Amino acid sequence: MPCIAFLPGEGIGPEVLAQARAVLEDLRGPGFGFDAVEVPVGAVACDAHGHPLPQATLAAACAADAVLFGAVGDPRHDHLPRALRPEQAILGLRRGLGLYASLRHIRIDAATAVLSPLKASVVQGVDLLVVRELDGDVYTATPKGQRIAAEEPFAGDAEGFDSMRYAAGEVQRVAHVAFRAARARRGQLASVDKANVLETSRLWRQVVSEVGRDHYPDVQLRHWYADNAAMALVASPRDFDVVLAGNLFGDILSDVASVLTGSIGLPAAALLGDGEPGRTRGLFEAGHGTALDIAGQDRANPVGCIRAAALLLRHALARPDLADRVEAAVLAALAQGWRTADIAIPDTPAHLRVGTQAMGDAIRQALAPAGN
Numbered sequence: 001m002p003c004i005a006f007l008p009g010e011g012i013g014p015e016v017l018a019q020a021r022a023v024l025e026d027l028r029g030p031g032f033g034f035d036a037v038e039v040p041v042g043a044v045a046c047d048a049h050g051h052p053l054p055q056a057t058l059a060a061a062c063a064a065d066a067v068l069f070g071a072v073g074d075p076r077h078d079h080l081p082r083a084l085r086p087e088q089a090i091l092g093l094r095r096g097l098g099l100y101a102s103l104r105h106i107r108i109d110a111a112t113a114v115l116s117p118l119k120a121s122v123v124q125g126v127d128l129l130v131v132r133e134l135d136g137d138v139y140t141a142t143p144k145g146q147r148i149a150a151e152e153p154f155a156g157d158a159e160g161f162d163s164m165r166y167a168a169g170e171v172q173r174v175a176h177v178a179f180r181a182a183r184a185r186r187g188q189l190a191s192v193d194k195a196n197v198l199e200t201s202r203l204w205r206q207v208v209s210e211v212g213r214d215h216y217p218d219v220q221l222r223h224w225y226a227d228n229a230a231m232a233l234v235a236s237p238r239d240f241d242v243v244l245a246g247n248l249f250g251d252i253l254s255d256v257a258s259v260l261t262g263s264i265g266l267p268a269a270a271l272l273g274d275g276e277p278g279r280t281r282g283l284f285e286a287g288h289g290t291a292l293d294i295a296g297q298d299r300a301n302p303v304g305c306i307r308a309a310a311l312l313l314r315h316a317l318a319r320p321d322l323a324d325r326v327e328a329a330v331l332a333a334l335a336q337g338w339r340t341a342d343i344a345i346p347d348t349p350a351h352l353r354v355g356t357q358a359m360g361d362a363i364r365q366a367l368a369p370a371g372n
């Protein structure tokens with residue numbers, strides 16, 4: 001029986017995770033079951049256990065076949081040293097679980113194009129995948145810190161510094177993920193960097209080109225500067241198939257791509273590593289954070305987290321049949337017009353404006369019975 005570790009975190013994390021878990025519970029039957037463990041992470045874990053990623057939480061996540069993650073982050077913990085901030089739990093999980101690629105799926109069909117802040121004529125038919133490197137770059141490279149500036153004209157000021165760095169092997173492994181995904185899709189890869197300014201990006205561009213030339217000559221590779229890519233993702237998102245970027249540019253472009261759908265509450269991401277035997281096969285999450293402005297009010301959109309559960313079924317539990325059912329149920333509920341506040345439009349009738357719980361109920365109602 002596979003084991004799923006549920007890590008709710010804080011803010012809207014527990015609210016959306018509860019809906020995703022309820023969907024998974026509804027799938028239980030003769031052909032499907034799972035063991036579940038639920039462990040604290042983030043600010044709540046820090047308050048209870050003195051660390052945002054307690055050893056027991058990391059151990060449970062490592063031992064599970066897959067992790068379903070809510071969200072972490074709380075400004076009340078902003079004053080803590082970096083190592084104790086809730087967000088460090090995410091970085092620690094990525095490193096500890098060997099996850100180095102985030103795959104965020106963005107699809108917009110005719111029924112959901114009206115939700116976009118952009119014109120439906122621009123976004124209808126968008127089907128793109130953002131592959132983001134997750135373990136390197138300015139996020140983790142050292143040195144980083146704060147000190148007294150030595151260089152004029154600001155000598156004597158406090159200064160903060162981070163290092164941008166990629167080793168060729170780090171670029172190669174995530175490039176393979178992106179090329180393989182492109183080969184299985186429409187065969188186009190957009191690699192994003194700032195090779196006009198950054199040495200790290202010059203290496204990135206060279207390595208991605210080599211991986212393409214040596215292993216994926218059938219995939220059409222185009223290099224983009226990050227600023228231009230951000231603009232094109234908004235102006236003509238249908239032109240993209242797979243977008244590959246480093247950790248920092250990928251963080252930003254993942255959210256730019258997400259909001260094309262209408263809300264950061266809609267898409268989901270699969271965080272994957274090499275899938276070594278005996279190690280968790282991935283962490284799955286919605287694209288959003290803790291959204292404390294709406295937490296505890298039954299206002300969060302649970303769709304992203306429910307889609308994350310579908311990605312978990314597809315990528316970690318090898319159950320594409322169940323993943324398809326969950327994704328179809330989400331689309332059916334949206335097509336029926338159910339709307340949380342973030343995706344309601346002025347025309348949305350009052351009876352279809354719902355909260356987190358009712359949106360989850362609508363999706364579970366739409367789950368086709370097994371065998372259909």
Ligand SMILES: NC(=O)c1ccc[n+]([C@@H]2O[C@H](COP(=O)([O-])OP(=O)(O)OC[C@H]3O[C@@H](n4cnc5c(N)ncnc54)[C@H](O)[C@@H]3O)[C@@H](O)[C@H]2O)c1
Pocket residue numbers: 012016070071072073074075087090263264265266285287288289290291292293294299300301302304342
């Ligand atoms: N994976 C994660 O756990 C993760 C990801 C991003 C940000 N964060 C953290 O979350 C905290 C808040 O970050 P932020 O404000 O930049 O981003 P956020 O995603 O939490 O919120 C941005 C905006 O989107 C809205 N929103 C987000 N998710 C929504 C949903 N499901 N339904 C409806 N509306 C939704 C929020 O109300 C807010 O207006 C920070 O501490 C940040 O570090 C965590």
Ligand SMILES: CC(C)[C@H](C(=O)O)[C@@H](O)C(=O)O
Pocket residue numbers: 073087090091251289
């Ligand atoms: C909260 C933060 C550390 C995280 C990141 O920057 O990776 C978030 O923005 C994300 O996209 O998952």
Ligand SMILES: [Mg+2]
Pocket residue numbers: 251252255
């Ligand atoms: Mg982010």
